Amino acid sequence: MPSIAKPLVPRAPLPRNALGLTVRDYEGPMSTLCAGCGHDSTTAALVQALWQSSIEPHRVVKLSGIGCSSKTPTYFLRGAHGFNSVHGRMVPIATGANAANRDLLYLGISGDGDALSIGLGHLCHGIRRNVRLVHLIENNGVYGLTKGQFSPGADRGSASPRGERNDLSPIDPMLLGLSLGATFLARGFSADKVHLVPLLEAAFAHRGFALIDVISPCVQFNNHVGSTKSYAATRAREVQVTDLLAPIAPAAGPPLAGTVPDGGVLDVPMAGGGELRFRSVPPGYDPTDRTSVAVHLAEHAGRGEVPTGLLFVDESVPDVHERHRSTQQPLNDVPFEQLCPGAGTLDAIQAAYR
């Protein structure tokens, strides 16, 4: 625990975003995580991305399960709503909240344990339903909070600090997501904000479920020689597959979706307007083509590499509200008489089925 809160020093005036807020307005109380934990850097990337996107703090709902990663919603955006659920149950809570109010930005922070062990079933169905939720997995290969047991994010052969090897095969949330029909899949690295921040901004603008796997080293239990998720190992294994330019560019010309450029620029139109602009997409890589992305990722994984970037995006799939044609209005805006029309109306409905 740091000795002091990060002070507000009235030096040169800080830049303000479209809402007139400074980046400090997007921070929260001091983190109690270990010094140097990747999760704290991910938090800093979120602060930066939320500020840059000029998102109103009170329009955000922060959700999480249990774990060091799941503690982090406390440490940013003090003006937002939040729900710290039980272990692995963040997605159902987010699904319910989103059903009640589709106007807010749902930001789920989970760990590789929380999301890929106890919460795996919920994650799968959240992806399938395409709930409009930005779902981060702060992936450190261990259960940090419970002192460093291997998690399903751990690679086969990765060693614990005492030298035991993990002999179970890992769950790769990106490959899993592809198989479940995910519509937005990205991977970043906590210590590389240059690339992580645009991924987050793109996710905020996505139509449905955005899954971001953030390699986020556990300095305490998984940052040693022999670990495949240390800072050093991640840097050695990382392969930047796609690179996102300042994410949401205003629509420029006819959409290029589906065309595969040769290591050049690729624009993908977003459902809410504007375009994602990729640069340096390798020849043959089409982030809108599920099959070729699956092949590509499997090849990387086979070589022990960690592909990063916005790996897959599909803006054509309706989200859960669109599919159910549920009310546009947040339920708290629906007049009570309409929301709860009374026993008479219920009787009438039931009568219709008799």
Add this chain to the structure above:
Amino acid sequence: MEPTGVPDAAYYQRVVDCQWACPAHTDVPEYVRLVGQGRYGEAYLVNRATNVFPGILGRTCDRPCEPACRRGRVDEEPVAICRLKRVAADLRGDVSDRLPKAPRVPNGKRVAAVGCGPASLAVANDLLPLGYAVTIFEGATEPGGLMRSSIPAFRLPLEVLDAETAAVVDMGAEVRYGQPVASLARLLEAGYDAVFVGSGAPRGKDLDVPGRHEGDADAHVHVSLDWLASVAFRHTTAIGRRVLVIGVGNTAMDCCRTARRIGGTEVTVVARRPRAFFRASPWELQDAMEEGIGLLTERAPRRFVVEHGHLVGVELDELEWDERAEHSRVVGSTFLPADDVVLAIGQENAFPWIERDLGIDFGGADLPVVDAVTMSSTRPGVFFGGDAAFGPQNIVWAVAHGHEAAISIDLHCRDLPVTTRPSLQGSLVSQRLSLSQWSYANDFNPVGRQETPRVALERRFAELGVEVELDLTAEQVAREIQRCLNCDVQTQFRASRCVECDACVDICPVGGLTITEDGPEAAVRARLTVPPAGGAEPFYVSEPLPQTRRIMVKDEDLCVHCGLCAERCPTAAWDMAKLVLVQPRAGAIGRAVTVG
């Protein structure tokens, strides 16, 4: 960019802005912390080790440290460094057992000093503990120089002056009061091993305009330094009702405020230039205005008006200045009635007692040619310091000169070249007590600068010696010490330990840290977390970091020394370490020590 390398004391001392700006290099943050801990005696001794006169300077220093203070870049007002020095001095208790002492066995060398002002006293302070026999020749009857004769008692009480001059003299200096040196040649013949000239700039400038010596004008037109001295020594106890003070520097401020206290009820200061171009320190001007002193700007005396043998006033030219107040033209004239006039238009050196055939060269303005490092004149064995060396400066510069001259005198007496001098020594001492606990209060407190309390106006004029400023209250001290940013507690970086996790970059409250690709300086600067403000502070540039070969860059100008980078670093690549500097002193055989 070129890595800064492992920084040394010369790098780190520039980060301590106040100490770097102080001519005597007083360890400001250290004594501010000691004051905060109620350890006033130790705070006093930290001061005394460098500036010799903490009680005097805590009231009168020109405080070059304050405009330099880092706090002034954060919330515009610097720490009240000077007034905290006064607090340390006033509350120090008895520290006599911890003051330097002369050894029982002298070293057999004899040194003469001319004048008993702060410069000579600083020389004596450094040489007496080494066993030198120091003889001071002083024309006046008491020690202190201009600190006694010019600085009025309402700014510097006599008890304070007496105590701190006595602390030096009582170490065993032989002071020959009432014995002005009339001939340096004769003094040199007396066979001293070295001579120090600390005779000051003792002459106030006169004004040669018509009427200056007409009728009784000589009795009613006074020259600043002589008149202030005459008031200080109680030869003059009254002045006319209507007083004009010509000039608007700090001396003029002391003159008008003194006049106000001994009978001048309508005192007006007359300035040549517009107010924006005054030389007086803003706080001295403010005190004068508060005491009801009148101010007339853009006027210059044309003649003293004497009628029937009596001075009746001054005729003034009205001036019109260009924008930068460089050129003026006369556009009219005013008559101002006056019973007395005080001339405070400058101070001059005068060395009528130094023969010009002794091998001591003189340059412009009748000033001796003096080496700015060694304080040596062109004649080996004769050294100058204080106002006598380069013209009128201030007390703390006189002290700084005294330390350097003492080093030279010691080297000279040991037949060593005065140019091979002991140098600054420094070491870094980690201030970490535990994972996130420091030996210093690292939090940033946004509290504003505390205003010095002052005696009520009516009580000030009751007696000449009523000190106007009071000590800060206990509550004010408690707040003011928290404003200090502990710039001496340095961030120390070890590139080899860094895992590039970004924690320090994220936590720094001022955006002072950046990890970025190496490249040409302009390109690196363009990528900094916060654009550089362009201060005079050094830039820290690390060796390439182990994992990515990127570099860590720190803008020292921004840092508030909160220690959060070091607390959030998982590998202790950052640490907070106090820079302990040992200033070069006479008798030290030193060499520069690299810290890292």
